[in-house]
Amino acid sequence: MPALPPEISLTFRSRTSYGGPFRERLLILHTKIGNPAKGVTMNTFRRFAIPIIGVLAVVAFQDSSLAQPAGATPPGAPGRATQAAPPDNKPRTIAPYFTPAASSPKAPDKEGFIQRWLLLEPINKPNRTNTVFTGTYVRNTFNTEFFPNQFTVVPRDGDKVKVGDQELAWHALDSTGFNVKLFRFAYGLNKTIYGVIFWAVTVVDSPREMENVRLAAGSNSASIWWVNGKEAVDLFDDRRMVMDDVVSKRLTLHKGPNIIRGAVINGPGLSDFCLRFIDENGAPVKDLTVNLGSAGK
16 A cells, blocks of 8 residues: 555554453544645545555454454355354253252351252243232242142152152252352253242251241242241242342241241243341341251151
């Protein structure tokens, strides 16, 4: 390309775009027009515009090459089929979000959150949106009998239930975080992750009768929670999980085992929950233990 006259300046610069390795190249053509002494004639502009456009085309081609992963064929390359993204063949696992529940009792975490649960593999309940999760819809759904004794059973690890054409298993697990990541539970087991209902059961041992405690819960999306067979907390509508999002009225934990049961429904998006007991001052109740084998003793 011939040298540019002072009337036309060509600037090249490169920058990295936010969020990725792709480089954006900018060619900026500055023309000084308006001052007759520095004006650009049409012939001069034609003389340099065509070579500059050629440079722009080369840079655009380079950018498209940079956008391709190493070894990939650019889309539409003549004589070659476009390579699809490699399938995710890695074995799925619920680690590091869960570990198998041990036989020894487990205390809540330092903030009082209950981490040991019996979780049922997800029940298919297709919903294209979470906006349908009104109180009426959620109650009617959870009051449907999906499996025998769903409001009274305290299952064992590995127990199975039949729900329609699904055979689902219960898993005794410890969550490694304060919240129970149901999405990761389902994904790790190669189960349905959207449009589902999860059932959760745990047994909390109290060293004494505790009056005036409250159940504090958060869930994504809607859920209902029961303590010793009585509804304690409900969370309706499309919502994200927030710690202590809803708090129950005052209730009493019996000395010995107390059965906590919950159901969580979600359409698209992630699913999880967190649960703990708090005292009259809002402080977490931590002198409890979770022993999944203590029910009925």
